[in-house]
Amino acid sequence: MPMKTLSRAWFRSPIAALAIATVCVATTGAQTRVTPPKNKYTPEQDVQIGREAAADVRREYPIIDDPQIDRYLDLLGRRLVEAAPSELKQPVFEYSFTPVNLKDINAFALPGGPMFVNRGMVDAAATEGEVVGVMAHELSHVLLRHGTANATKAEGFQLGALAGAIAGAVIGGGWGQAISQGSQFGLGTWLLKYSREYEKQADLLGAQIMARAGYDPRDLARMFETIQKQGNGTPPQWLSSHPNPGNRSQYIADEANRLRVGAHPDDSGFARVKQRFTTLPPAKSMADLARSGGGGRTEGSAPTGTVGRDVPAPSSRYREARGGRLFQVRVPANWTAVSENNAVKFVPENGYGEWQGQTVLTHGVELGVARASSRDLGAATETLVEAFRQGNPEMRVTGEPVAVRLSNRPGLGTPLAGRSALGGAERIGLYTVLLADGNLFYYVTVVPEAQARTYEPAFTRVLQSIRLSDR
Numbered sequence: 001m002p003m004k005t006l007s008r009a010w011f012r013s014p015i016a017a018l019a020i021a022t023v024c025v026a027t028t029g030a031q032t033r034v035t036p037p038k039n040k041y042t043p044e045q046d047v048q049i050g051r052e053a054a055a056d057v058r059r060e061y062p063i064i065d066d067p068q069i070d071r072y073l074d075l076l077g078r079r080l081v082e083a084a085p086s087e088l089k090q091p092v093f094e095y096s097f098t099p100v101n102l103k104d105i106n107a108f109a110l111p112g113g114p115m116f117v118n119r120g121m122v123d124a125a126a127t128e129g130e131v132v133g134v135m136a137h138e139l140s141h142v143l144l145r146h147g148t149a150n151a152t153k154a155e156g157f158q159l160g161a162l163a164g165a166i167a168g169a170v171i172g173g174g175w176g177q178a179i180s181q182g183s184q185f186g187l188g189t190w191l192l193k194y195s196r197e198y199e200k201q202a203d204l205l206g207a208q209i210m211a212r213a214g215y216d217p218r219d220l221a222r223m224f225e226t227i228q229k230q231g232n233g234t235p236p237q238w239l240s241s242h243p244n245p246g247n248r249s250q251y252i253a254d255e256a257n258r259l260r261v262g263a264h265p266d267d268s269g270f271a272r273v274k275q276r277f278t279t280l281p282p283a284k285s286m287a288d289l290a291r292s293g294g295g296g297r298t299e300g301s302a303p304t305g306t307v308g309r310d311v312p313a314p315s316s317r318y319r320e321a322r323g324g325r326l327f328q329v330r331v332p333a334n335w336t337a338v339s340e341n342n343a344v345k346f347v348p349e350n351g352y353g354e355w356q357g358q359t360v361l362t363h364g365v366e367l368g369v370a371r372a373s374s375r376d377l378g379a380a381t382e383t384l385v386e387a388f389r390q391g392n393p394e395m396r397v398t399g400e401p402v403a404v405r406l407s408n409r410p411g412l413g414t415p416l417a418g419r420s421a422l423g424g425a426e427r428i429g430l431y432t433v434l435l436a437d438g439n440l441f442y443y444v445t446v447v448p449e450a451q452a453r454t455y456e457p458a459f460t461r462v463l464q465s466i467r468l469s470d471r
């Protein structure tokens, strides 16, 4: 069962203070000078945070263990590190380049150097230069220490919470379109979610590194365009956490014009590695991973169907379910549990899964724990809502929070609305209560507005059945 410990509960850290940093990007003659933003952490702390989070990723993700693919990614990565400006290469950093057997078009790098590249990203790339482009961009976030720079901006933040925050970000599942759209894997993504200023920095530095490594920086822009097209209208995960600062292709092309591209390396490995991928077991999606126990065990691992198909109404029969040692709840008997480290969803068939490259929850509930920003329930809830909105600007509060009883304690109910992954309006309910240890317990309900009337009685009945056992 999930929610093993509350000690990992801070991952959905609702840090709202991702204020836009003023970042120094000055043009000096040839190439644009890119200066790392303010950072109160040490490079050693970057390494520690990244190392712990990477251990979680390796445990939870389908890592590809294939010498040929490993060697290839490592070769590309080393070429880029080699070409990086020496003043940004922290001697303590530990670079690694790990292939993951996931089909979602994504790649991410953790503070201090660990980088993970999904098979889906390589599959989508037309040339080696395009893969290198994404890697150079990710490496630039590492070199500029953007993860801990984000944390520096976040007020009242403690280092202890950081590693888990990233792991949660990486491992956590999707939350309704209203919540998951625009965030990488859910709410806890604040550390891997970059501002437009940081994005531009990573693009420019990435372009410079590519050129020195012998690749045309325009391949970086081409890959972004490829990623954009794959979304089918919905932005793919990677673009959600790496927002387009605007004119991306244009300023990358401008920068490329200022750069001298080194001798082009042998890129014959690209075709061989693409071929090699086809000999592996089929790639999973993030939705498969969440169902099969990535980030925690699922109760029975029952399949949750296919998003987009008809979703059955809540059963009138209810069954008992548990969230680790933290809570008991009664849910409609036809809802399946999908568990993550700090949360569990209960979803009807076809109400949760992969949809246009993202993991979405269109119908159902989620119960979990977030780190509270305050001992005041109203303030802590506002911060949590703000964190939702960071991931999804379309989501909005639709009314005043109301007092509710949750497990016989004073709680708050906050009505929200968003846009359903299936199209049309989505109704979201957020219920919060403070736990004895100061964390925030939440209960979220998600349903398309058109079906709200069918679902509201079930949502209310689930709410009334929640029994917390934290004290």
Ligand SMILES: [Zn+2]
Pocket: 137, 141, 194, 198, 199, 202, 241, 242, 243
């Ligand atoms: Zn980025």
